[in-house]
Amino acid sequence: MNYQADVCIVGAGPGGALLSYLLAKNGLSVILLEQNIALGQAFRGEHLNEEGEAVLKSHQLFEAVEALGILRMEKLEYYAEGKAFKTIFPDEAVGHLGIHVPQANLLQGILQKARQFPHFSCFLHTKVTQLLKDSSGRYIGVVARKDGETIEIGSQLIIGADGRYSTIRKHAQIDIQKRKHGFDLLWAKILAPYGWEPSIKMTLIGDKQLSLFTQVGGFIQIGWNIEQGSFAQLKKQDFTPFIHQLSEAFPELADSVRTQITSWHDFVLLDVFSSLCESWGTKGIALLGDAVHTMTPTGAFGLNSALKDADCLASLLKKESLTQFDVKKFQQMRTLAIEEVLAKQLEKEQTFAANFINKAS
Structure with missing residues (x-):
């Protein structure tokens, strides 16, 4: 046709x-x-x-x-040792830090x-x-x-x-x-715990960036930088120590992480x-x-x-x-x-x- x-x-x-x-x-x-x-x-x-x-x-x-x-994202927080140490709020003229x-x-x-x-x-x-x-x-x-x-x-x-x-x-x-930028990205999505505010939260795991983005519908998107090309090798290792780092970085998510991210299959890889x-x-x-x-x-x-x-x-x-x-x-x-x-x-x-x-x- x-x-x-x-x-x-x-x-x-x-x-x-x-x-x-x-x-x-x-x-x-x-x-x-x-x-x-x-x-x-x-x-x-x-x-x-x-x-x-x-x-x-x-x-x-x-x-x-x-x-x-x-x-609308209401704040950006930087975390270390399980606590926020710096918070950035939006310019009043803009009203958000991303939508x-x-x-x-x-x-x-x-x-x-x-x-x-x-x-x-x-x-x-x-x-x-x-x-x-x-x-x-x-x-x-x-x-x-x-x-x-x-x-x-x-x-x-x-x-x-x-x-x-x-x-x-x-x-x-x-x-x-x-x-190439030296890293790839693992995405995962979990339900936000009760009372979670619309925000972006960032931390370091070793020398790699880990970010949380609140989403419509009560979800949190997790973006975790990993060494470029390393995912195939990572998947051969025990999953538990890796994911434990996420719970340590954001203790308020420990229960959600434990019940909702249970294997490597819960991550999506983005070739960066x-x-x-x-x-x-x-x-x-x-x-x-x-x-x-x-x-x-x-x-x-x-x-x-x-x-x-x-x-x-x-x-x-x-x-x-x-x-x-x-x-x-x-x-x-x-x-x-x-x-x-x-x-x-x-x-x-x-x-x-x-x-x-x-x-x-």
Whole structure:
């Protein structure tokens, strides 16, 4: 079956969803493709900072997302020896130290607005297998498998918003430079004990960062840095001494940890790296978000950078000039900000331990 749209966006994460809505609102026909069978299934960052919040508010989307459920962080605490020794509160003008927004809530809040436009379509369970070119070498569409059926989607512009392992980037043979950061990340989720306040808590286990993020629904997300490439060896060791360190660092979680994290299978591994493409696209293709500049989890910048990419790119795309779109202009508008964020992440990682040097006794 064949379809046609002004723009085909691959990847229904925050950047792809927001761009879909903004383009549809501006009168462009949009087909959004997502390889998962439901929205929000793949793990992605779930913390808005004030920049991401401002993007959503500028397009009257924040209230729709908030109605589905968000949680504002009220404080950031640094812990040592089982006790908080430093607490940071938000600037009154901002009102939070980050907002937890479940991925499904963010996507639903944005896409329910996009679906108001008859020229917007979202295809789930659809995986791109090939890119189509015209005789001049310009990309003009994709071939995909949708629910087991092969389809073609012709478009004047293809957007790769499909994450750190972008299929669009690979098929277009756009080079990417990766940087390892010396650590990987273990994620786990537990129920918060009664009275737990919306907060971010951080500590050191040896020389590695351990962070707790309160989540919507009464959960705590645990992010535990481990030595890069070490998880395969860790899993061969006894689980109990490892997890005991978490209970020692946060004694109020001891019961929750003991009953809810019972094996290595309760952790999800994230292979941590950052990356940046020298080119943000080619003829008929533009990349955004992690597809073009993968970020580490440090500081929760990835989601917010993707939203800003989408906002910027939408301002440049006009229905009457899509085939003449020059991705270099988009790249020039966003590169400096992205490079600054990547540098900030590296600095935060390298200086994290310094927060604990003069800790209160």
